[in-house]
Amino acid sequence: MNLSERDQQYNWHPYTQHKTIGLLPAIVKGEGALLWDETGKEYIDAIASWWVNPYGHSNKVIAEAIYAQLTTLEHVLFGGFTHDKAVQLSEKLMTILPNNQKKLFYSDNGSTAVEIALKGALQYFYNKGEKRTKVIAFEDAFHGDTFGAMAASGISFFTEAFKGSLLEVVRIPVPTVGNEARSLQVLQDLIATQDFAAFIFEPLVQGAAGMVMYDAKVLDEMISLCQKHQVFTIADEVMTGFGKTGKTFATDYLVTKPDMMCLSKALTGGTIPMAITTFTQELFDGFYNDDVNKALFHGHTFTANPTGCAAALASIALLETAEMQNNIARIHNQHLAFATKIKTHPKVKTTRVLGVIFALEIKTETNESYYGSMRNKLYNFFIEQGVILRPVGNIVYILPPYVMTDKQLEKVYAIVEKAIDMV
Numbered sequence: 001m002n003l004s005e006r007d008q009q010y011n012w013h014p015y016t017q018h019k020t021i022g023l024l025p026a027i028v029k030g031e032g033a034l035l036w037d038e039t040g041k042e043y044i045d046a047i048a049s050w051w052v053n054p055y056g057h058s059n060k061v062i063a064e065a066i067y068a069q070l071t072t073l074e075h076v077l078f079g080g081f082t083h084d085k086a087v088q089l090s091e092k093l094m095t096i097l098p099n100n101q102k103k104l105f106y107s108d109n110g111s112t113a114v115e116i117a118l119k120g121a122l123q124y125f126y127n128k129g130e131k132r133t134k135v136i137a138f139e140d141a142f143h144g145d146t147f148g149a150m151a152a153s154g155i156s157f158f159t160e161a162f163k164g165s166l167l168e169v170v171r172i173p174v175p176t177v178g179n180e181a182r183s184l185q186v187l188q189d190l191i192a193t194q195d196f197a198a199f200i201f202e203p204l205v206q207g208a209a210g211m212v213m214y215d216a217k218v219l220d221e222m223i224s225l226c227q228k229h230q231v232f233t234i235a236d237e238v239m240t241g242f243g244k245t246g247k248t249f250a251t252d253y254l255v256t257k258p259d260m261m262c263l264s265k266a267l268t269g270g271t272i273p274m275a276i277t278t279f280t281q282e283l284f285d286g287f288y289n290d291d292v293n294k295a296l297f298h299g300h301t302f303t304a305n306p307t308g309c310a311a312a313l314a315s316i317a318l319l320e321t322a323e324m325q326n327n328i329a330r331i332h333n334q335h336l337a338f339a340t341k342i343k344t345h346p347k348v349k350t351t352r353v354l355g356v357i358f359a360l361e362i363k364t365e366t367n368e369s370y371y372g373s374m375r376n377k378l379y380n381f382f383i384e385q386g387v388i389l390r391p392v393g394n395i396v397y398i399l400p401p402y403v404m405t406d407k408q409l410e411k412v413y414a415i416v417e418k419a420i421d422m423v
Contacts, residue, residue, distance in 0.1 A: 002026065003038050015371075025383070030057025033404040035388070044387045046412045048401045051207070051239050053270030055318045056403040062269045065314035069307045078106065078303040085309035092316055093276070096248050098257035101278040105296070106304035110238035111144025113262035113275035114200070116298055118148040118167075120260065120279060121198035121232040124286040127294045132197040136190055136231070139171045142208035143200060143236050152200050155208060157370065170196075174206065175218040187222055191229045199226045200234040203250035203258075204354065207239040210395035211359035213352050216253040223256045232283065233258040238275075242266040243319055243328050243402065246355030259283060269315035274308035327402040331356045331409065335398070338413045347420050359397040362420060368393035378419055385415045396420075 003026030013024065025037040033056060035043045048054055055062065069085065076083055090104050105116050118135060125132040135152060142158070143149040150159045151166035159166065170190055175183035190196060203219060206212040223233045235258040240250035244266070251258060260283065264275035287296050302308070318324055335358040339351040342360060349361040368374050375391045382389040389396060389412075396416055400409060 003028070032056040032058075033401045033408050042386055043383075044404075044408050044412055045401065046387055046389050046404075047397075047399050048266075049270055049388075050265070051244070051399055052265045054243060054266050054402045055269045055315065055324070056401050057270070059269060059318070061318055062271055062311050062314045065310045066271060066307055069310035073306050075302065075305050075307065077301075079299055083304075083306050083309075085306045085313065086304040089309045089312050092313060093278075096316070097261070097278060098249075098251055100257045100259075100280050101261060102281040103279040103284040105277045105279065105298075106300075107275045107277065107298075108273045108300050108302050108305075109144075109275050110236075110262065110264035111146040111149040112300065113238060113264050113277045114143045114149040114152065114234070114236055115146050116277040116296075117234045117260045117262055118152065118198065118200070119298060120277070120283055120287075120296060121234065122167075123296065124232070124283055125197050127286055127289070132195060134168045134170060134196045136187065136196050136199040137169050137171055138174045138201055138206065140174065140206060140209040140212065141171075141200070141202060142206070143202075144238075155370065174209075174212060175214045175222070176212065177215070180215070180218045184218065184221060184225070188225060191226060191231050194229070196231050198232040198234055198260075199223075200236060203235045203237060203240055204245060204253060205240055205250065205357060208392065210361070210392040211352060211357055211397045211399075213354055213359075220254050220256045223254065223258060227256070227259070232260065234260045234262065236262045238262055238264045242315070243324070244355050244357060244399065246328060246332055248319070267315065268308055268311040269318065271311045271315075272305065272308040273302075274305065274312060324402050328356055330406070331400060331402065331404065334406065334409055334413075342413075342417060342420075345417070345420060347423070356402065357397065357399050359395055360416075360420075362394040362396065362423060364394050374423060377423065381419050381422060382415065385418075387412055387415050389416070 004023040027035050028038050029036045033045055035045050107113055107116055137152045139154045141154045143152040150162060151169045153159060154171050172186045173179050173183045204213060204216060226233050235251050237249050241263050247253060259280050261278040268274050287294055332355055335353045339353050342348055343351045347363050349363045351360045370393050372393060374394050378391045398412060
């Protein structure tokens with residue numbers, strides 16, 4: 001049996017209905033923006049392997065940092081101990097995070113980063129003896145698959161089976177163009193009740209909803225409104241962080257900064273699972289007490305893993321190079337040029353671009369479901385053509401590694417155009 005056949009015997013894959021799926025390509029090698037399967041077929045990784053790999057596969061700079069750390073100190077528990085790489089990474093992050101972020105809590109993936117932020121907001125008020133047990137989130141949000149993160153997410157089929165077991169979240173309209181006033185008013189009405197501990201959002205871009213974009217100005221207003229009523233604001237930068245929007249963080253477009261931020265995915269350049277939740281001093285002080293029961297009792301075995309911290313330090317150093325910043329600008333400009341070209345296509349409804357993120361919506365006569373027939377047809381076509389793209393319903397998006405060449409990106413555009421003609 002080949003790898004694909006052996007895989008099918010035992011492995012249960014994410015977001016997969018195994019009864020209707022065939023054999024999955026078995027990837028054996030990666031370099032830059034390219035991957036190769038066991039048959040030798042080449043793929044362009046046009047979504048940076050779920051948005052985690054901006055500096056390319058098998059990046060030597062990150063690999064060398066990991067190797068050096070593995071041969072020095074691979075892991076030590078973070079409960080009761082610290083180590084040099086965690087201290088160095090925290091110090092480095094403080095130079096690039098918004099100035100109001102003062103404390104970092106390490107974990108191991110985006111969902112848990114969100115979980116920690118939600119627990120932080122809820123327990124802050126519990127520690128004060130104040131009852132605030134509800135959370136505000138956007139419609140069609142996606143924040144992860146653990147229970148708190150699921151509760152904050154608005155894509156119903158992900159969470160339908162668990163809705164009776166989730167904390168109470170009230171959803172408000174996304175403030176897209178034309179919906180700003182309505183979204184602000186709904187938010188204002190909710191926070192006036194003083195029932196809410198936090199407002200969580202994906203800043204400027206809702207990734208899993210199909211790269212839905214909205215303006216920084218209205219988000220500034222929303223954050224200011226929340227902070228005026230002491231509703232903590234949580235920016236879920238798991239997808240948008242580390243250059244995706246053209247700035248280091250999407251919150252860099254904001255004047256008013258959130259109280260908490262959730263970081264993961266590109267943090268370690270697609271190598272080692274790691275996440276961080278950042279907090280203001282006010283939030284940290286809500287747990288700083290002689291009473292041990294007021295501590296934040298949350299932890300993971302691999303919290304602040306030294307090897308992951310070393311990978312993150314190398315990744316941030318790569319992001320800050322002139323070469324990588326130029327790559328981000330180059331891809332952004334190519335996206336804009338492709339958007340100008342493709343938006344006149346008779347089957348294209350809308351296009352949108354922010355940083356290295358490109359999305360287009362295909363015109364349909366009916367509402368396309370998330371994993372509907374059009375999506376599956378598009379996905380299979382892209383894989384056949386040697387391009388890894390994961391459409392969301394009738395929305396095709398590109399979020400490439402920053403190292404993708406002009407030639408590779410032009411090939412992706414050409415195949416996207418071919419796919420639109422096909423549907």
